[in-house]
Amino acid sequence: MSDVLALPIFKQEDSSLPSENETKHPPFQYVLCAATSPAVKLHDETLTYLNQGQSYEIRMLDNRKIGDLPEVSGKTVKSIIRVVFHDRRLQYTEHQQLEGWKWNRPGDRLLDLDIPLSVGIIDPRTNPAQLNTVEFLWDPSKRTSAFIQVHCISTEFTPRKHGGEKGVPFRIQIDTFKENENGEYTDHLHSASCQIKVFKPKGADRKQKTDREKMEKRTPQEKEKYQPSYETTILTECSPWPDNAYVNNSPTTTPAFTPTQHSTYSVPDSNSSSPNHQGEVIAQGSGEVSCFCFLFFSIIL
Template identity: 70%
Template sequence: MLFWHSHPETYQQHAQNNFIRDALAPFLKHEEEQQSTEIRVSPFHYVLCAATSPAVKLQEETLTYLNQGQSYEIRMLNRKLVEYTDISSKHIKSIVRVVFHDRRLQYTEHQQLEGWRWNRPGDRILDIDIPLSVGIIEPRAHPLQLNTIEFLWDPDKNASVFIQVNCISTEFTPRKHGGEKGVPFRIQIDTFAAGEHGEYTEHMLSASCQVKVFKPKGADRKLKTDREKIEKKSPQDRDKYQPSYKTTVLTECSPWPEAPSVNRTSNTPSPGYHSAHTSYSFPEENCSPDQQEELHLPSCSDHLLPSSSMQDTQQWLHSNRFSSFCRLFSGFSGSDLLKMSREDLIQICGAADGIRLFNAIKGRCIQPRLTVYVSQLQNRNQLHTKTAGEDVYHALYLEDLTVLELTEKIANLYNVPSQQILCVYRQGPTGIHVLVSDEMVQNFTEESSFIISTMKDECNDGYHVVLK
């Protein structure tokens, strides 16, 4: 989930607003922390090897244009001013993200990325060009975090990572009549050192820059247009704009709110980065899903519970777009928040956010539009000899009522890629196989039960699923 993130401010802005900061110190704690980090020389800095736009005014943040799918180098340079005697491990971890610059899109980030995933199945927003990268080890990309990559590198040596941004800025702009202005993104890097237990949780440095992504060759044309536009202005007007630099220096900022959760270890190791196709096999027909977790309603799994710890409460606030109140509720557990009334939350958070927070805390689980039960066909030799554990059914909760959603649910249940399920059939009269369509799914009876059988496709590695 993406949240509002303060953009880097210039040194002049800090100098002019010191007297305001003194008066508002309790409310601007993170700006004061940012000031302290500016006084302390950072041990290293990041440079994106792409030119900045000359059509940016002096007081504004730099803007860099990128081409979709093109590899761009980010250099991680050691200033050689700080010795790393306080780092317990030789390597440190950096997490690179492509996130929204606009606050409006940050609030709807989950929906935006889900829509992009639906239109671009199998693609990632951010990739690593491993053959070109130098000095990095263990590059990883989680399959569910399309806009995030991570890797390890040695802080005593200079390293560089080549990234590819595969989405363009206009993909998140409402379609009108063509020629829409694309939304800006941010490339942010959060770096962590290993703690006492070997987990990369000790924050070292965060830096980001503003970018826009165009179709191939579009960034070059846009940069040329901006230069011609500035050249046509008078010398007095040109002095109001920043010069174009060959590279972009990422400006130090506060860490991304989701950064700690990425570094936390889980029961299953994070998958290694790979771009090659991975082969899977559909379970045999005489087996049930092995150690498969029961499917739950999505809204129920994110519900705040009285037993939630302070750390769990912070994660819940992040995941439900209440990151701006995380510091305010830093000492609250789940039971503390659940005891608060609607009026209390409105008084603390304001009318709009208070009502939204109250509804999120007290809200009930949304019931699915359709529930069906499925079980895998047993071996013929076992049809007449039932033993304990046979004829186990699993619930599938459907919201969109489409054959694509049904296919994905079945694929997730049996832990296979949905692309390997080529068609879904329903057994009709006299044993005929009727192709399942969206209309048929919409006419399924509530709590219908089916036995699933599979047929191997003769032409490829896919399967045909039959609902009996």
């Protein structure tokens, strides 16, 4: 588990537009193939609803410009995917929260890779001590999609004092590393995350429908205060997860999976992505990028 005091710092968007030279162009982009909620106000971070145990595709995209990170060309990188708490209050007690979940769900994992559906992932690994983490190697020059399954639901971490509690939000975070001189994947390249809520099977579809119906009843003036629902969720840049020591561990491995021939997926371009698109899109419209750092550092009483 991560050090409860070493919490990740998510990038805060400044109100002023950065110049083109100041805009950082991220080397990679991760796209979760699940629709964002329409009931999210402008300038807030997107929220995506997932069904428990359902396989969702995350497209791992090479976003490098010509000449960027030449040392990665022709080589594999390692990505670590985590499901973590969004609320800082729960992050401070992450270890206890996950140990309690493990006690109630013996033998289960919070996060799994659906290896048969995944494309381009190499040497996928899980660690029995890291129930909320999976990792794998991939070649940025080749089409790669990791299908994940989240098995915990948001209400499992809500104090059950009465019925009808709202579930707690989670985050999906991806950290990517390159090899160092010793052949270990410890050199950090890129990190990004998004906010999710997980429901019992089909619950996410019902919640999405409910949000859509609520928005349809609002006046045109009220609708202008909310984001549209996007077909995919773009993970936004953040600082690396502090538990970097795990990169050097040798977790119990699942059988290596190397895909052969697969059908081609169409990858959305930047114009069809959600407003959390990084790089040049931020420079063109940072007003539409979420300022979820304020949400993240709010301690929920």
